[in-house]
Amino acid sequence: MNHQRRIAAACALSLAACLPLASPQAHAVELQADGQWAEFYIDEMTAQGGGLGWIDTDTGLAQTFEFSVPTGFTGTLTVVDGGFAGDVFSLTLGGLPLGSTSAVASAAGTAIGVDFDAALADGGYSRGVFTLQAGSYTLGGQLLQSATFEGVPLNATVGGLRLQVSPVPEPGSLLMLLAGLPLVGFGLRRRLQGGAQ
Template identity: 40%
Template sequence: MNTFKRALLGLSLSLGLVAHAGATTVDLTADGQWHTFDVDSFSSLSGGLEWIDYTDGSVLSFRINNSAPVLLTVADGGFAGDIFLVKDGNVSLGSTSAAVNNYPVSIGLDFDSALSNPLYSKGSFVLAPGSHLITGVLTTSALSDFGALDATVGGVMLQAVPEPAEWATLAAGLFLLSVTAQRSRRK
């Protein structure tokens, strides 16, 4: 390799201009725990708006292997106003809900608060049994005083979908509780 090519390669590596050969894949289980992702077009090794691993800037995907239906929840964090397109492989699952810009107020990584706050974007997607590779792209960004931030934080959570028999048991239990409560009020 000649000196010019070595210098160019060295400069590209130091500036992060060479595409990252790999990607980070995280295995998700239906444990109800939040898993964080970042979006930052500046620090992303791909230079895009895909979900990235905050530790190394590589494109981030979540691998799911489930034998029963599961519920995938995606929530915006940080500043409200971000919307994500969620994909399973090359198939679009849809976008998270509309959001209202609230810059400079931030909830940080409190994704549970984001779920109950109408300002924040969120989405839930039922995944059929099988193998899934979930990725996302920032399609709308929160606005600062200087324009679009193109940087945010979000979280994904995977939960088991209750079986129909579990719903019936829950409904029967709630019915019995209400009957018991009514009887005790009458006494």
């Protein structure tokens, strides 16, 4: 009987070794549509598994941002590198590729700190602007190119993202505006002709 238990235990251990390990859940942060910058971090040394994805620096777990664009609105998502210039990010929405930030030279220049507005105005920092339709989204990211120091990739950085929403013009309002423009032009022409006499 003891022999049968040992065989059963060995089979159970063998089966468990074949099953995939459950990966830790990503830490989701709610991104507000208020135009304020939210920070994300990448640190190969801190990340669980040593990856180059966005992480929660407290836990090392993968980090995503969740947000919604209301019906009747479009969203403008801006992503920019911070810290040292030279990083490029790839972005995903719901696990599907969204795109990447702009190409820049990888050699790290002067550090700008965590001033995302200044980084956005500086061509040495990678940035991307994406237009999104109404819907609910989960945004993730990964370091595609790291800033380098003396040829060695740093593989650690900070970046910023912000979401702004604006109403979509009603099709009828847009048509009325376009139809009214010739009338405005005609009125201005008559006024100019009347003033010349």
